Amino acid sequence: MSILARIKSFLGMEAKPDEKASKEEVEKVAEEKAKPKIGYIHLSGCTGDGMSLTENYDILAPLLTEMVDIVYGQTLVDLWEMPEMDIALVEGSCCLQDEHSVKELMEVREKAGLVVAFGSCAATGCFTRYSRGGQQAQPNHESFVPIADLVKVDLSIPGCPPSPEIIAKTVVAVINGDMDYLAPMMDLAGYTEACGCDLQTKVVNQALCIGCGTCAMACQTRALSMTNGRPELNEDRCIKCGICYVQCPRSWWPADRIKQDLGL
């Protein structure tokens, strides 16, 4: 089985029999394409997003060795000068007081075709939004912002961390040039100020909530529960990752993709 087919089968995305011919052609084209050059840039994050990527155990080895070229990244590649890259995955928010972070982010924008805010710290600031400085090792490091505050971001993959599946699905979409699948991630690049209270202001206040419970299911810190059919936020637990609003069926609705995935 081809690598792409293995990944698709891992994700439950097997081609339907009648579509097989065309799918195989697509896979052939995909495999003949040059491997995308990927850089991994680590700013102020906990490495959880990179850890989540490695949780794609079944496909990780072929993914890293045969499908992409990792050309830059601390601990991954022995290289000081940032090379040209097709895709830069940026993990972590950017500390405005850390000149190295700011400089590196600016350089990424110049050297990378696509800049991806990888994980909620890069996408929305996530829990680094709570930083107020005054701590060791550098008390001056106080202001942490999502990378879209400083550079243009092409794709955003929120999550604390993003699930192994969304990472694998995104890689497959990038390699296939499946822009339809990536479209919501382009839109999410503009969603930089996230909070559990978005459910109240953007869903309940807007007469859109239907009490389905998807937000509370999705919350990665159990900050949400459902009371009388509406989400209730425990602000002390909320890390401002934005996942509750991103998963809400009333925030954005990928109707075509869902029907395609279900074979309907």
Added chain:
Amino acid sequence: MVLGTYKEVVAARSTDKQIQKIAQDGGIVSGLFCYALDEGLIDGAVVAGPTDVMWKPEPMVAMSSDEILAAAGTKYTFSPNVWMLKQAVRQYGLEKVGTVAIPCQSMGIRKMQSYPFGVRFLADKIALTLGIFCMENFPYESLRTFISEKAGVDFDLVEKMDIGKGKFWIETADQTLTIPLKETHGYEQNGCKVCLDYVCELADVSTGSVGTPDGWSTVFVRTDAGETVFKQAVEAGLIETKSMDDVKPGLGLLEKLATDKKTKAMKVIDERKAMGLPVPYKGSSEKEDPLANI
């Protein structure tokens, strides 16, 4: 297409006498879950289970037929079942989870499966989604208002609620009361007003009373997963079926109600867009078929 994509639609009911007795209509959801549990097709199911407060359900993980049956019957208020799916996998350790969902809940589940941004190792464990037809849902206090105030019945005495033939039905041990559905309008939750889905178009199997006689249900078999379970349950003799052509009122009524819901919702969607309010769906001018769920 107002009824969504489906492989087959039939009139059906559970052959189990006990299920027939306690089920809302044909006992399709209870029957299929019991079968799927017995055959190991699912390890458990998230259902709207009973609580200490009458008619106020909470999602629960049912691991046996008894627990499925304890949750049988429709409750016309919120049970955020999607919330419980993560617990079913993480805390109960289930590998194959079934769930019963109204259309908006199936939307949350399907969106999570296609775009599992922050939801880790859950999407592929949802093995069976049974959808129920839904016109609208009511906050608990709304239900209490029209049962206690409008019908004048003590909430605790109510044994069954139902919607049909233009009325809201309330059954107690010794009487059956009705409220015209018109009088319940204004009490439904607002989020339902932009919903274009009446017959749970994204479930594996969807079912409801409309279209078939009392004691039977209309069943749409939609996905491969749904077809496998439903066919096996029919072959095992746990569910009996009839052609929709042989029952009254038949598919025509379903088509009418589905079209009504979509037409009304499209009007609200267009009005909201004109006012600049957010709506996740396309307006009628933005899509080819104004009644499509896009």
